[in-house]
Amino acid sequence: EVQVVESGGGLVQPGGSLRLSCAGSGFTFSDHYMDWVRQAPGKGLEWVGRIRNKADSYTIEYAASVKGRFTISRDDSKNSLYLQINSLKTEDTAVYYCVRDIYWGQGTLVTVSS
Amino acid sequence: QAVVTQEPSLTVSPGGTVTLTCGSSTGAVTSGHYSYWFQQKPGQAPRALIYDTGNKSPWTPARFSASLLGGKAALTLSGAQPEDEAEYYCLLSYSATRVFGGGTKLTVL
Numbered sequence: 001e002v003q004v005v006e007s008g009g010g011l012v013q014p015g016g017s018l019r020l021s022c023a024g025s026g027f028t029f030s031d032h033y034m035d036w037v038r039q040a041p042g043k044g045l046e047w048v049g050r051i052r053n054k055a056d057s058y059t060i061e062y063a064a065s066v067k068g069r070f071t072i073s074r075d076d077s078k079n080s081l082y083l084q085i086n087s088l089k090t091e092d093t094a095v096y097y098c099v100r101d102i103y104w105g106q107g108t109l110v111t112v113s114s
Numbered sequence: 115q116a117v118v119t120q121e122p123s124l125t126v127s128p129g130g131t132v133t134l135t136c137g138s139s140t141g142a143v144t145s146g147h148y149s150y151w152f153q154q155k156p157g158q159a160p161r162a163l164i165y166d167t168g169n170k171s172p173w174t175p176a177r178f179s180a181s182l183l184g185g186k187a188a189l190t191l192s193g194a195q196p197e198d199e200a201e202y203y204c205l206l207s208y209s210a211t212r213v214f215g216g217g218t219k220l221t222v223l
Binding site: 061062101 | 115150152154159160161162165171201203205210211212213214215216217
């Protein structure tokens with residue numbers, strides 16, 4: 001069974017940093033592109049970014065709204081995907097989802113507040 | 115950045131048929147946009163119904179179908195059920211980014 005499980009969310013002060021993780025199981029993690037998507041409270045879905053697989057040179061793409069503050073990485077040896085978020089802003093408050101194609105995790109909540 | 119447009123809300127009668135659409139500010143939506151459709155119910159994570167324009171996820175009920183229609187991606191629900199009441203989002207891929215539509219709130223009433 002394909003599963004992706006996010007972790008690492010929590011309450012952070014503005015200007016702080018956070019690293020989210022996503023553990024994949026039930027599939028060959030290294031074969032797949034992986035995405036991060038977020039959803040602010042009561043709002044729609046926002047694509048954050050994507051990291052391709054080794055075959056496609058681990059190319060990374062970001063939404064314009066997060067470029068420069070967000071860094072996506074992966075460790076295929078650990079079947080894991082990461083999202084490093086720096087200089088957190090209140091508007092980054094959202095549930096962050098890890099996505100593999102049609103498979104979504106349950107999300108991890110990031111709250112940015114003083 | 116491209117803007118992806120969906121109807122803000124639609125209503126369908128139980129057993130009825132409704133089509134949700136997904137347009138792109140850059141022009142016609144094509145198979146090259148690899149459109150996805152997601153369903154989200156309150157308090158739940160989104161669930162992918164359709165990928166790559168018209169392919170169904172393993173859990174997608176047969177009453178859902180998708181295609182390209184009039185320059186847009188389209189999701190058709192035939193024989194609506196009360197449990198289909200939800201928010202529906204489309205996702206389009208561009209050369210270096212992906213963009214969600216604003217979502218369509220579908221009411222079954």
